[in-house]
Amino acid sequence: MQLHVIDTGFFKLDGGAMFGVVPKTLWQRTNPADENNLCTWAMRCLLIEDGDRLILIDNGIGTKQDAKFFSHYYLHGDASLEKSIKQAGFAPEDVTDMFLSHLHFDHCGGGVKYNASTGAPELAFPNATYWSNAAHWEWATKPNAREKASFLRENILPMQESGQLQFIDPAAPSPFPQFDIFYADGHTDKMMVPIIPYKGKKVAFMADLLPSTGHIPLPYVMGYDTRPLLTLDEKAAFLEQAAREEYVLYLEHDAVNECCTVQQTEKGIRLGSTFPLNEV
Template identity: 80%
Template sequence: MKLHVIDTGFFKLDGGAMFGVVPKTLWQRTNPADENNLCNWAMRCLLIEDGNRLILIDNGIGDKQDAKFMSHYYLNGDASLHGSLKKAGFTAADITDVFLTHLHFDHCGGGVKYKNGDGALELVFPNATYWSNADHWKWATEPNAREKASFLKENILPMQESGHLQFINPNQPSPFSQFDIFYADGHTDKMMVPIIPYKGKKIAFMADLLPSVGHLPLPYVMGYDTRPLITLEEKSQFLNKAAAEDYILFFEHDAVNECCTVQQTEKGVRLAQTFSLSEV
């Protein structure tokens, strides 16, 4: 099995929203903000190459939203979904599976595009099965007012309408032998965190359970999380296990750090080392 980092670019979000109740004087030490209080965030995906399967975990924001929408997020950087796939030696048509940790626009927007000319929507990965779970799908397609702006029907519904959508059932054998799944309900309902055995280690694709190294302390919880107290419990459970079993944490959103390990300290679980996936 091989792992390929698929960078899809950067975007900006308000630092206060990303760190919730934590004061700026603390979070800006790890995530400095610009003059508009915006911090830069990666949209870093992961491709698993295993035999005849090519499994893409998340796919970034995409490019089909209008200029007004995109202007709110200050997209930047040279990397792109298709450019990164090409760099790894693949095209969108090669992907067999698109595993979506959750359906917020910055995680699944790259999976659907407009057809040339007629304005109809089609899948970016025409030969792939798109994977979610039934609970999260219901949550996303019948959204609460708090999350409605993050669940865009043009990102989501074409997966089902095309016949390419399948659901993972937590109570049945997984369709993926390549990784286990940790289900988290603090950020959104039934977000899926893949934990991938790789070269004798376990690599956890952190999605929005832990956006960056700066979010390691337990109270550093995003203002976007729908159930922040649940996030606290999930982070504590996950990070204690990660420290005990020497997990490698792979960050989807950390603009600087691709991976890290963690360790127990007198202050709780804290950073041990940062490095790139290629160093594993």
């Protein structure tokens, strides 16, 4: 098995929204904001090369939204989804499985594109099976008012209409022997966090359970989370296990750090070390 970092560029989100009730005087130490109170975040995906399967975990924000939409998020950086896949030695047609941690626009927008000739939506990975789970799909396609702006129909429905969408059943044998899946309900219903055995370690793709190293202290919970108290419990349990078992935490949104470890201290779970994935 080989893991490849897939960088899809950076965007900006409000620092207060990203850290909830934690005051700026604290969170700006790790995530400095610009003059508009916006912090820079990565959209870092992961490609798993394993035998005849090429599994992409998440795919960034995509390119199909209009200028007004993108003006809210200040996309920047030289990386792109297609460019990063090419740098890893592959093409979009090579991807066999498109695994979606959840269906918020910055995690799944790159999975659907518009055909340049017809303007019709089509899958960016034409030979891939797209994977979600039934509970989260229901949550995303019948969204609550709080999350409605994050679940965009044009990102989601073409997956089903293509016939290439499949659901993972948490109670059944997994279609992915390459990794285990931790289900988290605090950020959004049934978000999936893959935990991948790799080079004698366990690499956890943290999605929005832990966006950055700045979110390691337990109260540092996003304002976007639908059930913040549940996030506290899920994060506490997960990070305690990660400290005990020396997990490598792969960070989807940290603008600086690809990976980190955590450790138990007198003040609770805190940052251990940071490093790029290629040092695992």
